[in-house]
Amino acid sequence: MREGDRLELGQANREETAMPAKLSVNLNAIAMLRNRRDLPWPSVTGLGRIALEAGASGLTVHPRPDQRHIRFSDLGPIRALIDGSFPDAEFNMEGYPEEGFLRLVEEHRPEQVTLVPDDPAQATSDHGWDFRKERKLLEVVVGRLKALGLRVSLFADGTPDRDALAIAREVGADRIELYTGPYGGCFDDPVRAGQLAEELGRTADIAVDLGLAVNAGHDLTVANLPALAARIPALAEVSIGHGLTADALEYGMAETVRRFRRACGEAV
Ligand SMILES: CC(=O)[C@@H](O)[C@H](O)COP(=O)(O)O
Ligand SMILES: NCC(=O)COP(=O)(O)O
Numbered sequence: 001m002r003e004g005d006r007l008e009l010g011q012a013n014r015e016e017t018a019m020p021a022k023l024s025v026n027l028n029a030i031a032m033l034r035n036r037r038d039l040p041w042p043s044v045t046g047l048g049r050i051a052l053e054a055g056a057s058g059l060t061v062h063p064r065p066d067q068r069h070i071r072f073s074d075l076g077p078i079r080a081l082i083d084g085s086f087p088d089a090e091f092n093m094e095g096y097p098e099e100g101f102l103r104l105v106e107e108h109r110p111e112q113v114t115l116v117p118d119d120p121a122q123a124t125s126d127h128g129w130d131f132r133k134e135r136k137l138l139e140v141v142v143g144r145l146k147a148l149g150l151r152v153s154l155f156a157d158g159t160p161d162r163d164a165l166a167i168a169r170e171v172g173a174d175r176i177e178l179y180t181g182p183y184g185g186c187f188d189d190p191v192r193a194g195q196l197a198e199e200l201g202r203t204a205d206i207a208v209d210l211g212l213a214v215n216a217g218h219d220l221t222v223a224n225l226p227a228l229a230a231r232i233p234a235l236a237e238v239s240i241g242h243g244l245t246a247d248a249l250e251y252g253m254a255e256t257v258r259r260f261r262r263a264c265g266e267a268v
Helices: 003-015 028-034 044-053 072-085 099-108 135-147 162-170 190-209 225-231 242-263
Strands: 022-026 058-061 090-095 112-115 151-156 175-179 213-217 235-240
Touching (some): 028 044, 058 072, 072 090, 090 099, 099 135, 112 135, 151 162, 162 190, 190 213, 190 225, 235 242
Parallel strands (some): 090 112, 151 175
């Protein structure tokens, strides 16, 4: 089966069963590219605006303590962009719930906070919460965020462990976000990808049964998203950055080269 066939199959199955999942565009990869130079491009808010104008439902950021991707100074302009021009869009802030992150959340009031158990030394997020071990921490932090009126989502492995997911519910979370990194990593192994989609799907089924809504993210792409969305009809939102930014570069490259050739004086 070719990539395009798989895409259409996934879409057809989903159309009959569910609302489309909302797309939140993760701006971290754009910020990382911007941070290579002390220059304001590519513009994080400018590309956020383009994403929202194109119909994205929201913008996601994962500000890390060392500010290697999103800088803390990006947060105010992103909040202002949404409030000023896209009042129906949502701001989703992801991060480990240390005091610095919680203060940023209190200042910028995202519609959704996604708590991720990542260590500052990690290159990127690579696992969900150990709900049994971190129950106390999550109880305190989720309570604090819910008191602000924010929706809280907890990053979760695609492991269909009902007792663990029940803890996510008990500590007061509204949603889980399925960590889809291993699924995204199977781009060259359709059999394993199918098995992982099924495990993610069983995890989502349990979460929904417990009263949790379900988001998903990490290494999702145009190629792997339809099959996952077809298996999880309740999928509320996906946040996508790396694959989406890669596609934006690829699909924008030809026109950009023409613009630069014109700037060189060629009649293009
Ligand atoms: C929570 C998560 O899955 C991550 O994907 C993360 O938010 C992506 O950001 P980075 O690309 O900066 O690791
Ligand atoms: N919340 C997950 C997320 O934003 C995924 O980002 P990426 O892996 O697509 O860069």
